[in-house]
Amino acid sequence: VVLGLLFLLVRNSGDVEIGRQGLNPVLLGYGALFAAGIVAAELLRPVLSLMGATSRFVVVALIAALVWFGFDQARNIGILPLALSDPSAVPDPQETPLQTHLPLAWDGVFRAVAQVNNMSLGVMIDTGTPLVILQYEEAARLGLRPERLSFEARIPVADRTVTAAKLVLASVRIDDVELFNVKAAIAEAGALETSVIGLSFLTRLSAAALIDGQFYLRK
Secondary structure, three states, rough: OHHHHHHHOOOOOOOOOOEEEEEOOHHHHHHHHHHHHHHOOOOOOOOHOOOOHHHHHHHHHHHHHHHHHHHHHHHHOOOOOOHHHHHHOOOOOOOOOOEEEEEOOOOOOEEEEEEOOOOEEEEEEOOOOOEEOHHHHHHOOOOOHHHHHHEEEEEOOOOOEEEEEEEEEEEEEEEOOEEEEEEEEEOOOOOOOOOOHHHHHHHHOOOOEEEEEEEEOOO
């Protein structure tokens, strides 16, 4: 019954597609939850066998609620991609490629409001920066806890080099263009005025180009 329900949930989400980025996160997420449920049931079998039917149902329901709450909290702070709990967030690979375009901002650069780990963040597009680099204060707001990271990397940004701590972001999205498991870094406190979308995001797109004064992104 459980497997049948999971199939109905993900069957329209391209859940068996395997590409350069690995297994689709929808299938991976539901598979992990199902496997965890089997393991938990086996571990708790001796305890549950001593309970009545009603008590067993209550215990299992509470465990399921706790697991789902933890799963949802992890998704909300960006540890897990949105696609794990919202299969509709994964586009059909047969559909037209997703794309967006950014106009030139007043200060002569291309800016956007990105969704980083499902939270809004103002960013600047920079083709000369090798990684997605987050401003220290913004990284803290996103719940990434930069104070626990080691700031040892030296990364070029615009006309200077900043000290940063490397990490991997669960997802980065600009309008309809979203990528998972994006290599990134957090700049040390005070090093950046704004967060930057660099080549670790741009080079994974099928197209990222300046056309007629607008910056086009295409997945």
